[in-house]
Amino acid sequence: MIINHPLLGPRDAAEFVYLGDASLIDRPDWQAEDAQEQFYAYGYLRDNPAGKMQELWYHEQGDRSWLVVTRDTITHEITQVELARDVARERGRDK
Amino acid sequence: MSRIEGGLIDRSQTFRFTFNGKPMQGHAGDTLASALIANGQKLVGRSFKYHRPRGIFTAGSEEPNALVELRGGAHQEPNTRATVTELFDGLSAKSQNHRGPLEYDLMAMTDFAAPFLSAGFYYKTFMWPKAFWEKVYEPAIRASAGLGRLSMQEDPDIYDKGFLHCDLLVIGAGPAGLQAALTAGRAGARVILADEDFLPGGRLNAETLEVDGMAGHAWAAQAVAELSAMGNVRMMTRTTVYGAYDHGVYGALERCTDHLASSDGKPRQILWRLYSKRAVLAAGATERPIAFGNNDRPGVMMAGAVRSYVNRFGAAPGKRIAVFTNNDDGWRTAKDLHDNGLEVAAVIDSRDRSPLLDIPGARYIRGAGVRDTAGRKGISRITLTDDQMVDIDCMAVSGGWNPNVHLTCHQRGRPRWRDDLCAFVPGGTLPAGMVVAGAANGALTLAAALAEGAAQAEAQLKDLGITPAAATLPRAEDEPGEAAAFWHVKESAKRAWVDLQNDVTVKDIKLANQEGFRSVELLKRYTTMGMATDQGKTSNIAGLAILAEQAGKTIPEVGTTIFRPPYTPVPIGALGGRARGRDFRPYRLTPSHEWAKANGATFVEVGNWLRAQWYARPGEKGWRDSVDREVEMTRGSVGICDVTTLGKIDVQGRDAAAFLNKVYANGFAKLAVGKVRYGLMLREDGIAYDDGTTARLSENHYVMTTTTANAVLVFRRLEFARQCLWPNMDVHLISTTDGWAQFAVAGPNARNLLRKVVDEGFDLSNEAFPFMACGEVRVCGGTPARLFRISFSGELAYEIAVPARYGNSMMGVLMEAGKEYDAVPYGTEALGVMRIEKGHAAGNELNGQTTAHNLGMGRMVSQTKECIGNVLSQRPEMIRDDAIKLMGFKPVDPAKKLIAGSHFIASGNKATMANDEGWMTSVAYSPSLGHSIGLGFIKSGDTRKGEIVRAVSPVHGVEMDVEICSAHFIDPEGERLRV
Missing domain, CATH: 3.30.70.1400 (Aminomethyltransferase beta-barrel domains)
Incomplete structure (x- = not known):
C-alpha cells in the first residue's frame, strides 16, 4: 500500500506502524460521572465498517507523524490522509 | 534424435547435460524440455498419486507434468518445471517421484489400486483407529507423498530484493505487451516491460505468423532492440510478475543466474517490488486440454506446445502425430507440423465441419473424439469414438485458449464468462490502474492483440497526462479462432485426466458432485484439483465445465475459483532475501562492546542488543562462579555495568x-x-x-528512561x-538511546571512584548530591556528562552518561580509576541477581498481565490527575483485596534451588488448577544470603508473610516448601542507597 503523507508525499506502507480506529483520538473525560464506562467503550469497543474507515498510522521509519488515513476497508482505496494532530485539534482536543 | 531444421536456437553453441545420469546434448536457446524432446526422451516423471508415466505436456510455466530435480548437492532444486528451465552446459536433471528407475517405478502398483484411491480417499480411509493417526497413518502417508526431494542442506545461493518505479508497467512481452511498451516508450513514459521467458516475444516466437511482412519473431526482436535502446524503458526478461497488490504495487521475481552453471557470487534471484502508476496486463493465454480415456500418456501434449517445440526449438515431439481439436487453432498445429516435414496421421475435430485447412496425407475425422489411447511408456495408438484406431507417437490436443486473467483477480476482479470464446475474460473491479490487453483480454488474434496493446497503452498514457506519439499499427492478420464448447469425451470408458499434476479424473469430479461437494471451492479442496505448482492453469476450466455439466448448470453459474498470488511459485529463499541466518536481524552493540570483548565478556542477546552477560576470570569453573563474584565484589566495593540499552x-x-x-x-x-x-x-x-x-x-x-524491551x-x-x-x-x-553511553557505577566505593573521574568543582558529597539527584557535569577534563544518583542494585550507586562516541573509552577510564578499589565490570546476570535481591520488578513481573496493585504499587496510581490508565485501573476486579501480590520467596530448606515458573499451592491442598494461588516469576542464587531466592505473585501475599506454601513445578516434577517473605531481601529500609 502507498500512503500519501501530507508532508512527505507518497510513502510505502512498510514505513508505517498501524494502530487502528482513529476513534482512539477521542479519549473520554476522566472526570465524567460514567468515566469507567466511557473508557471501557473507548478501550474495547470498535466499529468494523465495510467501507470507509478512519485509522491511525504512525510514520515510525520516517518523520514520526501520526496520521489519520481514510481508507476503504473493501477496496483499500485511500481517499484522505491528514496529520493526526490537526484532526485532534479539529475534534476539540483541548490541551 | 528428433531435431529438425529451423527454430530460434543457436546451433553454434552445443550444451552437454544429463538426464537421470544419461548424457545428452542441446543448444543455446533450448529449454530443458525442448532438449529432452530433441533427444527423444518422452518419459520424464511419474505422477503424484498413481505414479503413472508422464511426459512433457506444455511449453510454458503452466506445465503440470515435467517437474524435475535440478543440479545436485546443496544446490539441488526439486519440482522445477523443465519447460521453463533454460538449458546450460553441465546441467544435470533427475526425474521425480519413483522408487527404483524411472522406467520401472516400484510405486506404479498404486495405479492398480486406483479404483480404491478416488477423491477423498484419505478422508474416508484413515479415520480409525484414532491411535493410528500420528503413529501409523501420518508416517506412511508422508513417506509416499510429495514429489521432489530437498537437499536438506543450507541454500548456498544469495537472494536479493529490489525496488523499481515506473509510469507504466507492461506485464508480458508478447505482441500486445511489446506494442504497449513501444507506444509508451516512444511517448517518453518510464516503462518497465517484464516477461517470464528468456526470449521476449511470447507466442510470436512459437508461430509462423507475420507482422509487417516479416516473421513474427523477427518483428519481436526488432521491437525488443528498439525498446532496449530507450533510456526510459527497462526490459526485464526472466522476470515473472507474480502478484498485483494495492495502489499499483506489483511483485516480480527475476531469475538472474538460474540459466548459468554457477551464480558466481551474484544474487541468484531478485524479488522486485514494482511501483507503477499504471499497468497493462498482457499475460497472454493458456491452452487447455480435452479429457479423454488415458489422455495422460507421455506423448499426449497441448497442440500449441507441439507447435512451439517445432517452430521455436526445432524439436519434434513425434514423427507421426495426430491432432485432436475443438477449435480452429488446432488446425494450425497440423499445418505447421506438415510444413516442417512431419507426418500428420489424423486431424480429429469435435465439430462436424468441413476441413479448415488442407493437410496432405492426414486422415480427417469430423465430429468425433478420441476415447482411449495405448502405449506403456509413451503413446502408440489412439482409439476414436467411431472405434477407428490410428497408430501415432504423439497426440496434439487443443481444447481452446484461456485468457490469463490471474493478476486481474488478485484484488476484487471476478472473471466474466464469454460464450463466444468459451472462456473467462477479466471482469469485475480490476486492481486500480490496471488494464488488460491482447489474449489475456480475450483478443485472441494477432492483429487484435497488437491493436489492443497500442490502444490500452494510449489510454493509460492519456490518464497520466502523457501525449502518445502518432504511430501506425504494424500489419498483421486475424487468424481464424472459432471454438466450440467441448470438454471431455463422454464415450471414454477409461479414466480421463482433468488435472494431471494432482491425478484428478473426470470420475473424481463426478464423485465429488455426487457426494455433495458442488461449490467450485469445495470441489477444489475435495479433489485437490487446481492445487500445487501449476495451480490448475491447464485443468481448471475443464474441471468447472464437467462440474457444471453434472450439476445441470452453466459454467458462469458454477463460477470459478479465484486466483491469488503468486502466479507461479516463488522460492522461500527469494522471499527471505538477505534476511537469513545472522543477517535476519542485525545486532545493536553497546558503546563498550569492544572493551567487553577484550575483557572476556560472554554476550547475550537482549532484544536486538548484544550485552555482556558476565566476565569470566581464569580459574572460574562456570558462569555461577563469575556471577557470584561480580555480585560480591560490587556489594563489597564497586562494580560497573553498561546500561546504555535502556531507552532514553x-x-x-x-x-x-x-x-x-x-x-x-x-x-x-x-x-x-x-x-x-x-x-x-x-x-x-x-x-x-x-x-x-x-x-x-x-x-x-x-530525560526519561524506559526498559530496554x-x-x-x-x-x-x-x-x-x-x-x-x-x-x-x-x-x-x-x-537519545543511541546518543548517550550510560554506565551504572554501584557499590560502597562508587562515590570514591567517581570523584577520580568527574572534573574538579563538582560536589559529589551526599549533602550536595543526595540519592535521586541528577546534574550535568564534566569528566576527564571537559567531556560533557550527565550524572544520576539512582540505584537498581540497592547499593550506593550512580549512572553516568557520556556522548556515545566516548562510551568505550569511558568504560576503560572507569575501570582504571577503580583499580585501587578492585572495581569489577558486571554483566546482565549479576544485574539480575542484584535486582531480585532488592525486589525490583522487571520484565518477568511487568508481563502485560499485572497491575500496579499486584506489584504493590497501587497507591502510586494517582486518582487526582488525568493520566493514562488510571480510570480503568480502578475497575473492581483489578483492585480486589485478595488479588495476587508481588512477594519474596525462600526455600524452607536453604540447600534447595527454586524454580521459576513454579506455581504456589497452599500447604495441604492438592496441586490442581483450582488450588493455584500464583507463580514464581524470577529466581536467583543470592551470594549475599547464601541461598536461592525468588520473586513471585501470590494471592493476598501482603497478609501472608511467614506462611509456608508449596512451590510446584509439574514440568520439572519438582515441588518444595517455600516461605513467603518481603521482596526486599537486602537492605529493606534502603539505607545503603542514601549514604
Whole structure:
C-alpha cells in the first residue's frame, strides 16, 4: 500500500506502524460521572465498517507523524490522509 | 534424435547435460524440455498419486507434468518445471517421484489400486483407529507423498530484493505487451516491460505468423532492440510478475543466474517490488486440454506446445502425430507440423465441419473424439469414438485458449464468462490502474492483440497526462479462432485426466458432485484439483465445465475459483532475501562492546542488543562462579555495568512537566530541577506497562528512561499522546538511546571512584548530591556528562552518561580509576541477581498481565490527575483485596534451588488448577544470603508473610516448601542507597 503523507508525499506502507480506529483520538473525560464506562467503550469497543474507515498510522521509519488515513476497508482505496494532530485539534482536543 | 531444421536456437553453441545420469546434448536457446524432446526422451516423471508415466505436456510455466530435480548437492532444486528451465552446459536433471528407475517405478502398483484411491480417499480411509493417526497413518502417508526431494542442506545461493518505479508497467512481452511498451516508450513514459521467458516475444516466437511482412519473431526482436535502446524503458526478461497488490504495487521475481552453471557470487534471484502508476496486463493465454480415456500418456501434449517445440526449438515431439481439436487453432498445429516435414496421421475435430485447412496425407475425422489411447511408456495408438484406431507417437490436443486473467483477480476482479470464446475474460473491479490487453483480454488474434496493446497503452498514457506519439499499427492478420464448447469425451470408458499434476479424473469430479461437494471451492479442496505448482492453469476450466455439466448448470453459474498470488511459485529463499541466518536481524552493540570483548565478556542477546552477560576470570569453573563474584565484589566495593540499552527519551518544552504527569501514573508535576523520580506507566486498560526513571535537568528539560524491551514502544506511545491526545501541549520528544553511553557505577566505593573521574568543582558529597539527584557535569577534563544518583542494585550507586562516541573509552577510564578499589565490570546476570535481591520488578513481573496493585504499587496510581490508565485501573476486579501480590520467596530448606515458573499451592491442598494461588516469576542464587531466592505473585501475599506454601513445578516434577517473605531481601529500609 502507498500512503500519501501530507508532508512527505507518497510513502510505502512498510514505513508505517498501524494502530487502528482513529476513534482512539477521542479519549473520554476522566472526570465524567460514567468515566469507567466511557473508557471501557473507548478501550474495547470498535466499529468494523465495510467501507470507509478512519485509522491511525504512525510514520515510525520516517518523520514520526501520526496520521489519520481514510481508507476503504473493501477496496483499500485511500481517499484522505491528514496529520493526526490537526484532526485532534479539529475534534476539540483541548490541551 | 528428433531435431529438425529451423527454430530460434543457436546451433553454434552445443550444451552437454544429463538426464537421470544419461548424457545428452542441446543448444543455446533450448529449454530443458525442448532438449529432452530433441533427444527423444518422452518419459520424464511419474505422477503424484498413481505414479503413472508422464511426459512433457506444455511449453510454458503452466506445465503440470515435467517437474524435475535440478543440479545436485546443496544446490539441488526439486519440482522445477523443465519447460521453463533454460538449458546450460553441465546441467544435470533427475526425474521425480519413483522408487527404483524411472522406467520401472516400484510405486506404479498404486495405479492398480486406483479404483480404491478416488477423491477423498484419505478422508474416508484413515479415520480409525484414532491411535493410528500420528503413529501409523501420518508416517506412511508422508513417506509416499510429495514429489521432489530437498537437499536438506543450507541454500548456498544469495537472494536479493529490489525496488523499481515506473509510469507504466507492461506485464508480458508478447505482441500486445511489446506494442504497449513501444507506444509508451516512444511517448517518453518510464516503462518497465517484464516477461517470464528468456526470449521476449511470447507466442510470436512459437508461430509462423507475420507482422509487417516479416516473421513474427523477427518483428519481436526488432521491437525488443528498439525498446532496449530507450533510456526510459527497462526490459526485464526472466522476470515473472507474480502478484498485483494495492495502489499499483506489483511483485516480480527475476531469475538472474538460474540459466548459468554457477551464480558466481551474484544474487541468484531478485524479488522486485514494482511501483507503477499504471499497468497493462498482457499475460497472454493458456491452452487447455480435452479429457479423454488415458489422455495422460507421455506423448499426449497441448497442440500449441507441439507447435512451439517445432517452430521455436526445432524439436519434434513425434514423427507421426495426430491432432485432436475443438477449435480452429488446432488446425494450425497440423499445418505447421506438415510444413516442417512431419507426418500428420489424423486431424480429429469435435465439430462436424468441413476441413479448415488442407493437410496432405492426414486422415480427417469430423465430429468425433478420441476415447482411449495405448502405449506403456509413451503413446502408440489412439482409439476414436467411431472405434477407428490410428497408430501415432504423439497426440496434439487443443481444447481452446484461456485468457490469463490471474493478476486481474488478485484484488476484487471476478472473471466474466464469454460464450463466444468459451472462456473467462477479466471482469469485475480490476486492481486500480490496471488494464488488460491482447489474449489475456480475450483478443485472441494477432492483429487484435497488437491493436489492443497500442490502444490500452494510449489510454493509460492519456490518464497520466502523457501525449502518445502518432504511430501506425504494424500489419498483421486475424487468424481464424472459432471454438466450440467441448470438454471431455463422454464415450471414454477409461479414466480421463482433468488435472494431471494432482491425478484428478473426470470420475473424481463426478464423485465429488455426487457426494455433495458442488461449490467450485469445495470441489477444489475435495479433489485437490487446481492445487500445487501449476495451480490448475491447464485443468481448471475443464474441471468447472464437467462440474457444471453434472450439476445441470452453466459454467458462469458454477463460477470459478479465484486466483491469488503468486502466479507461479516463488522460492522461500527469494522471499527471505538477505534476511537469513545472522543477517535476519542485525545486532545493536553497546558503546563498550569492544572493551567487553577484550575483557572476556560472554554476550547475550537482549532484544536486538548484544550485552555482556558476565566476565569470566581464569580459574572460574562456570558462569555461577563469575556471577557470584561480580555480585560480591560490587556489594563489597564497586562494580560497573553498561546500561546504555535502556531507552532514553529527551522531553523538552514548556509543557514537559504537565505531559509527563499525564503519561506516568504517579505524580510528576512537582519534580524539582536536579532530581530524578521513579515513574510507572500504565496501559489505558490499567495494566502496568513500563517503568523507569525521569530526571529533570532544567526547567523545561527532562530525560526519561524506559526498559530496554519497551524503548521503541514507549516512544511511539508518547508521540501518540503528544500528537493525538494533547495536541496543543508545547512538548517535543527525541529518542537519545543511541546518543548517550550510560554506565551504572554501584557499590560502597562508587562515590570514591567517581570523584577520580568527574572534573574538579563538582560536589559529589551526599549533602550536595543526595540519592535521586541528577546534574550535568564534566569528566576527564571537559567531556560533557550527565550524572544520576539512582540505584537498581540497592547499593550506593550512580549512572553516568557520556556522548556515545566516548562510551568505550569511558568504560576503560572507569575501570582504571577503580583499580585501587578492585572495581569489577558486571554483566546482565549479576544485574539480575542484584535486582531480585532488592525486589525490583522487571520484565518477568511487568508481563502485560499485572497491575500496579499486584506489584504493590497501587497507591502510586494517582486518582487526582488525568493520566493514562488510571480510570480503568480502578475497575473492581483489578483492585480486589485478595488479588495476587508481588512477594519474596525462600526455600524452607536453604540447600534447595527454586524454580521459576513454579506455581504456589497452599500447604495441604492438592496441586490442581483450582488450588493455584500464583507463580514464581524470577529466581536467583543470592551470594549475599547464601541461598536461592525468588520473586513471585501470590494471592493476598501482603497478609501472608511467614506462611509456608508449596512451590510446584509439574514440568520439572519438582515441588518444595517455600516461605513467603518481603521482596526486599537486602537492605529493606534502603539505607545503603542514601549514604
